[in-house]
Amino acid sequence: MPTASACTFSNLVRPAREQRLVRRKGAAIAQVRPGEVPWANIFAGVKWFHVTGITPALSPSAADATREAILAARNAGVRVSIDLNYRAKLWTPAEAGKWMNELLPTATS
Numbered sequence: 001m002p003t004a005s006a007c008t009f010s011n012l013v014r015p016a017r018e019q020r021l022v023r024r025k026g027a028a029i030a031q032v033r034p035g036e037v038p039w040a041n042i043f044a045g046v047k048w049f050h051v052t053g054i055t056p057a058l059s060p061s062a063a064d065a066t067r068e069a070i071l072a073a074r075n076a077g078v079r080v081s082i083d084l085n086y087r088a089k090l091w092t093p094a095e096a097g098k099w100m101n102e103l104l105p106t107a108t109s
Contacts, residue, residue, distance in 0.1 A: 027058065029055060029058060029062060030058035030059045030061075030062050031059070031061065031062075032061060032062055032065040033061045033064070033065060034061070034064045034065050034067075034068045035068075036065070037065065037068075037069065039068065039069055039072030039073070039076070040072065040076065043072060043073055043076040043078050044076070046073075046076070046078050047078065047079060048078065048079045048080075048081065049069070049070070049073040049078050049079070049080050049081070050080075050081045050082075050083075051066060051069070051070060051080065051081070051082045051083075051103075052082075052083055052085045053082075053083060053084040053085040053086055053087075053096060053099070053100065054085050054087060054090065056099050057087060057090035057091040057095070057096065057099075058090065063099060066103075067102075067103060070082075070103055070106050071106070074106055079108040080106060080107050080108050081107060081108065082100075082103060082104055082106075082107045084096065084100055
């Protein structure tokens with residue numbers, strides 16, 4: 001298995017300006033693949049599952065695993081909330097739109 005790091009957050013504060021740097025490349029979650037997470041165990045007794053648009057933007061395998069998680073949550077009777085949380089540095093509007101158009105209907109209304 002490849003070595004991965006946790007996502008790293010850094011805040012740089014300068015007079016009259018704050019800049020946040022987030023290192024996501026190589027993060028462990030970007031390397032997750034469908035079938036690796038025991039969703040049935042995780043969702044046992046859970047009422048809500050929240051998904052951000054950042055995770056599926058990290059890699060194709062993370063997007064597939066996110067889709068798998070949402071479907072597993074719904075199958076387990078867990079309510080699902082999804083927010084776009086769009087990051088232009090991670091994917092294009094077309095890529096984000098395709099993913100969201102597919103999965104937003106699975107969110108709990």
